[in-house]
Amino acid sequence: MRGDQANRLNNGGLIDRSAALNFRFDGKTFSGFKGDTLASALVANGVKLVGRSFKYHRPRGILTAGSEEPNALVELRSGARREPNTKATTAELYDGLEAASQNRWPSLNFDVMSINQLFAPIFVAGFYYKTFMWPAKFWEAIYEPAIRRAAGLGRAAGVSDPDHYDKAWAHCDVLIAGSGPAGLAAALAAGRSGARVVLCEEDFVLGGRLLADGGTIDGLPASEWIARTLAELSAMPDVRIMTRTTLFGVYDGGTYGAIERVNDHLPVPPEHQVRQRLWRIVAKRCVAAAGAIERPIVFAGNDTPGVMMASAMRSYINRYAATPATRIALFTNNEDGWRTAETAIASGLQVAAVIDARPDVSPAHRALASKSGFPVLHGAVASVDGGKGGARKISVSLTGGARAEVEADGLAVSGGWNPAVGLTSYHRGRPKWRDDIAAFVPDGAPPGMVAAGAANGAFGLGACLREGFEAGAAAARDAGCSGNVGSVPVADDEAFSLTPLWHVPGKGKAFVDQQHDVTASDVELAQREGFESVEHLKRYTTLGMATDQGKTSNVAGLAIMAAVSGKSVPETGTTIYRPPYVPVAIGAFAGHHRDENFHATRLTPSHHWAAEQGAIFVDTGLWKRAQWYPRAGEKDWLESVTREVKAVRSGVGFCDVSTLGKIDVHGPDAGAFLDRVYINAFSSLAVGKARYGLMLREDGIVYDDGTTSRLAEDHYFLTTTTAKAGLVMQHLEFCRQVLFPELDVQLTSVSDQWAQFSIAGPNTRDLLKEIVDPAEDLSNEGFPFMGAREVRLRGGLKARLFRISFSGEMAFEISVPARYGEAMARNLMVAGKPFGVTPYGTEALGVMRIEKGHVAGPELNGTTTAGDLGLGKMMSTKKDFIGRVMAGREALTAPNRQVVVGIKPTDKAHRLRSGAHIIPKGETPGPGNDQGYVTSVCFSPVLDQWIGLGLVERGRERIGEIVRAHDPLRGEDYDVELCNSVFYDPDGGRQRG
């Protein structure tokens, strides 16, 4: 390589020569200018070798100047920000940029794995399938790790991404993809119509091919026309231009995905700014003006550094004033390719020869050749000699059979242009073939979208402007905007004559897909082995499956397949196009939803107080709930939980149960409604009373349970489990709106409106008397078990009080407006101090419910019936309810169902674990005698041993039987006794007292 920007032209280019930027590539320092990409800066510094190829580790250079690049992929940045497989051709240069080449070891110049080339015969199409199939057990241990080490491209950072990503919505009348002549003309027309316009351009400068190829529009040089157009668009208040933004996907209902690289052009995003932003854009109409991609011709050595797309060479010379070579040969099959020869000569570079595959060359070009003194060779490039230092010699097969050799250090290739049909094909659209340009063009588009300009196969500048302008005007009109669009920008149309040429047969590797190292002979082999369908070809050879999605390779691949299978290109067809158009970081899809913000977090009303108490919190759904409250000197959670349980059972404790779902049910038909959604009756419930209710799904399986109270004739207060709060609300709304619209009832979710505390233990009433207005009668007569009513608290606040018990103790639940929740917790602590009040968490709550034999989530598991839970008798026979008929089906009432039963180890010292399977004594465990499993366990302070609930076949008939708890996961097997599921106070005297 040569010195400091030695390949930079002295004049021209859209670079800011006053802003020099230093950067490092593979540890070596270079300089470039603001306005460069990493690729153009490397070109300016004479760097030709930028990476090693995927399979064969062949030296590779820069092929293109855009997001279609297959070769020039680098690791950008370092440390936690290291970003593998970044295209040097789209990475904007910034001061201090660090990049490293990929897939080479130990160095780019000397790569050990390039020995793979010698074993090339085993790396042919389908080699993964053929070579590593046997022995099967070798796959995981040997083959896969070896392949991954050898073939992996860039390395991921391996640590958490320190940057932020955002997600945003935008709405507009007309969305435009691309800011080339078609896109800008569309924006002009739509903007002048008064439409709300969003224009997305993936580049950091507007103009598309105009930036490299120039031209004259409305009598102005392209650059001046762009400036004038931009000024006009910027003055329109409803036109939003988004550069560095790629429209990558088309979704239903006029929704589009776009990725904005907000700060990728800076070393580190400024403080409080995001790196990238994922946009969802809703547009009434969309103009796809995404341009076209020049396509290579496949010949031996076409991957040699120095071989470059002809249009890319023009981009480097004209836009970046950087010269990829000093003596350039051009290989073209079309008129457009000649522009590169013109550009080279205009920039003072040598043209070694033009190799034109067409039979004729225009008189103007012939004159150019003779004036500039280079030969025009009719024929094709047979091979390129060269290596990691770049191309040296080009061997040409002349039409008629003779051979010629051309000395050149750069070869520009133009095989014609492929319209970018991705956006228009994302709804399983199949593009159609156009013979005159030998390319696929859109055949229709997703609803609301239309292609214009080169994306639609219109390659002339004048045609691009006309199509874009018309599409923009029509889109605005369709969106209801009818302002005066003015006149269409005018430019000449260049001639486009092309003789299709896809592949030049010859010796040596000729690459179709350079990123995945798929050669022409791989395609031919796939055909011989029967993988002729393009979808099979793609998967068998991995053609087009790399991060570039085959933008430069797919059409050539299927044209070669067409040739060897004796079909036409359109008969061979295309594979299905799928988004995203360019790779999108997972971080952008996640946005802010990562780490602690992965999902929303809900805090109970007493959370901050609990945190002050040192509570340990557990995630239950979105909630954080206090799990237990450790005290100094306690050695583990079990000690804390046991203390809390004992404190409740012997004194008084309280627990925040606000996470339960709460629904106010209002209306004259509220009782009738609840009768239909619960298996038991609620219309018969007296005002001022609460009742436990069970809901089924329509298929007869238990859905949810909870306590529902009747606060007034036409007002019930329903509670759900924490887990099902939202779903039960949705289910009840379905019942109300869809199933029973004739009932006059309304539902209001009040889960967030009420803070609710369970206060439990023999001293509950003493504590409550300190809180509740003395005029309220809390005696057993004045407020009996299962009573529920509004009460006045000391100080005047109204609360709802329910005499219900989950713990089996004398207990109340009290509800206050959520904003008083924290004050209530603090008051309970103060008022309860004389009684030794103890806050308890969900663990102690769980222990007491298991001791009491109450079912919960592990038993209401989506497979159990009311009968399984021991609640079959609750099912009313006097009314219809959701799930009634299906609950009566044979299998759901079979006598051998697994039902809830108590379980305790026969060895009192043995710990019981949930998940252990129940096996009859003396039998070998297996699926045939698996009679159920342990669902819930706890250490019972009352019984001083581990106990549990389980679902066991005919469990209730087998009380007292000794069975085995078989736990292969933990390697345990021990005897347990099936027992009554109510371990504590089975006749319920304590809660009624």
Added chain:
Amino acid sequence: MRIVCPFCGERELGEFTYLGDAKPQRPAADAGEDAVYDYVYLRDNVAGPMSEHWYHGGGCRAWLKVTRNTLTHEISAVEPAAGAGAAKVGA
């Protein structure tokens, strides 16, 4: 995908929850097990326009009957369930 809620206007898919076929009608209480079995389990595999229940949980909590083409996701009609909204049928 976007659904035009009759109460809230056009909203994006994420605000809605899908339930399924809106055609099956819950049988009368005395219809018998076979009718309920059909209602609970039997569904047509529609290729084309299909009437579906969607819930606007991220908005007004209305249940909607949405006619969606299962081949194209095109939505041709949206109407509220009979009991959606505050007004009662016949009230």
